[in-house]
Amino acid sequence: MIRFASPFALRRAGIVGMNRRNVELIAQNNPRHLYPLVDNKLITKRVLAEHGLDAPTLIGAVRLTGQLRDLPAFLEPHKRFVIKPAQGSGGKGILVVAGRDGEAYLRPSGVAFGFDELARHVNNILSGLFSLGGKNDVAMIEEMIDFDPVFEGYSFEGVPDIRVIVYKGFPVMAMTRLSTAASDGKANLHQGAVGVGLDIATGRALRAVQFDKPVTTHPDTGADLTRITVPGWDRLTQLSARCFAATGLGYMGVDVVLDRQKGPQILELNARPGLAVQIANGRGMRPRIDAVEALLTTGSAPSSPDDRAAWAKEHIAPL
Amino acid sequence: MSAKLQLRLMVAVLLLIGFGLTAYKVVVLKFPLTPGEQEQVWTVQAQLRFTADGQPVRAQVNLPGMTQSLYVVDQGSAPRGFGFYVEQSDGFRRGVWEARAPQGDVRLYYQARVYASGGVVAKRPAPDALPDPAPFAEADVEAANDILEDAFRYSADNTGFALRLTNRVFNDITDPAVTTLAGDKAKTADRAALVVRLLQSAEINAAVVRGIRLDKSERKQSLATVIEIWDGTRWQVIDPVAGSVGMPDNFLPWQTGDEFLFQVDGAKDSSLTFSVIRDQISSRSLAIEQGQSKGVALINFSLFSLPVDVQNTFSMLLLIPIGALVVVVLRNLVGLKTSGTFMPVLIALVFVQTELLTGLILFVTVVGVGLVIRGYLTSLNLLLVPRIAAVLIVVITLYLMLSVIGYRMGVEAALSVTFFPMIIIAWTIERMSVLAEEEAMWDVLVQGGGSLLTAILAYLAMTNREIAYLTFAYPELLLVVLAVILVIGQYTGFRLSELRRFEPLSRGE
Ligand SMILES: Nc1ncnc2c1ncn2[C@@H]1O[C@H](COP(=O)(O)OP(=O)(O)O)[C@@H](O)[C@H]1O
């Protein structure tokens, strides 16, 4: 039986709908000319570096097929790296090299492959096979993240990232998406990935949902989802809050992964983050947005990102 | 001024103008608000084009005649610089335009309103003596005799004879006797001429009648053909399409026997084209005709003052905003997902031409088969543009196969597959297949279903008689549509689908 909520009930619950997200959150806070900052990962990387924000270090970029000749020598000193399309999305075209075996490269699974395969992959990226609309693209090479094992056993495939929604420099909501067999290894909630809402104050799991229904254990691995606690949460929220000053985007999704040694690293930014985070958190975003707006109109809002993150932990988390 | 206020002001102005003009037309000009009783009225237009070079020009167009079931009212028009009159003598009517020294490209229009009620049919005199039929060539005599003897054997009188003969010549494509006489690729005109020739050689007076079959609105209407015979006491008409005796109800005769269809003296490059608009609105025409006679500016500068074929185009164009409104409502208020924003409107436009069920079946077939083939192309790792080009060629091939196989199997509806815009179909297939790879088949079904549902609803709205009438008679209502779309553009409330999506959150557990 399909159940519908009344619009008033959703309003009372503080849910932000798609129309409001588009008209108010995105159109009024994210000027179009800023989109390239986040839609092109190479530009994102530069901006983040300029502001001293942690992200996997850029090793280099291949722009022309001709540069492939020099690539083996260039990659020689780097044992572990990732090649990805600068304008890719949805995890397409990402090649992870987790080590070397003589001349050969190794996938994380341990499978070895030669330079010709790597070159073919770069060529595919350059010709736009993985980018939106098939536009020619740039292949960027960055350091491989040595994933922190906190999420071990929580994901069917791949390593989950943490999505923090940042509104005008205030982290307002966070979640992590765990792929499942049902979601075919993809981190998309409507395809069956598990969404885990994270407490903005502590980084602890609030609740987990799959197909909109609460779950307590991972459907494939059986791991107890309620026990997830993201380490280094303070640094993670501060890092996210700083992205506002770096990009100027008022409504933004910051994707963070955890490196074993270096702690939270920004993987990518999103200027049109979706609304599933509300489902994972089991609450609406509206009261939080309103609280930020109310604070800003008083004129006494903290201006430094770290203070904003601190304020959010205290005042936004309970909402 | 804030954007919000500006928008409100604009909406108010649009509503005021839109409803204001409508109200003026309804209250003052007494335009009806509904199309009224559906009465078949046709406006038929003949457009005569030629290039004049300063010589005196006399242009003549044969005019249509009334039948037992069609009543014709001339609305001949004289453009600036031309004199126009109707020349009438026994048997034929012609519209004549004359000018002393016209220059350049000239278009002359003759319009007739045709009502589906009994016309005044003059009693036709008996034919003169039988014209000498052209004798058949030696090689053809046998075939001709074969047809004549067969027709004679299976008939009792002249009418039956002519009917049998006409059916054979027109309908039996593979008949060797017919192909001998008319050739392999005989057109309707050749077959009609052959019938007349055969009938005359059997000493029956016969003539080809060309005219227009009034069926639906058509920008470029071609002439149809029936055969007229003298059965000894009166003229009878044989319809080769229906294979029946008697003038078809919807046939408007335009040219009989060896009358000319049109003739232009003093100019060159002349051509004649016909267009038909099917008018279901009878009460409206009254108001307009009255308005025109009063010289009301709003009507003289309205769509009704345009040539009929342009009116036809506009009646279609004016429906597109309705389709767009349906899309806006379904996407932003209902929350339906569609593939491509306005692709459903284009599909709906095709449905209007093909009829709904045919269109649906063709669309699903083409896109379905296209998706399967496109799935194979994926494994070839092609670049985007070559890939779409390949899909495009696949689509055209599918059109070809559907048309040929459909036609062979006697499903003529399959031919209308060509109404679907190929580029749009190719892009739809491409987008859906990318969706299938990146997301899941489920998303393809959701989006594809959403698109089809939108297209169907847009189709229903666009073919609704009342809506079609309102948009055409009151084009100012477009401004109201625009206002509604602007308001929806600012709507920040929930979509219907979100009431379901976020339902678990409203329970506040
Ligand atoms: N530097 C990296 N080291 C290890 N894994 C990475 C790295 N960059 C990306 N990945 C993997 O690829 C996934 C998608 O990367 P991301 O940069 O978010 O691209 P996309 O925009 O396609 O989602 C990440 O979730 C992660 O699993």
Ligand SMILES: [Mg+2]
């Ligand atoms: Mg990502």
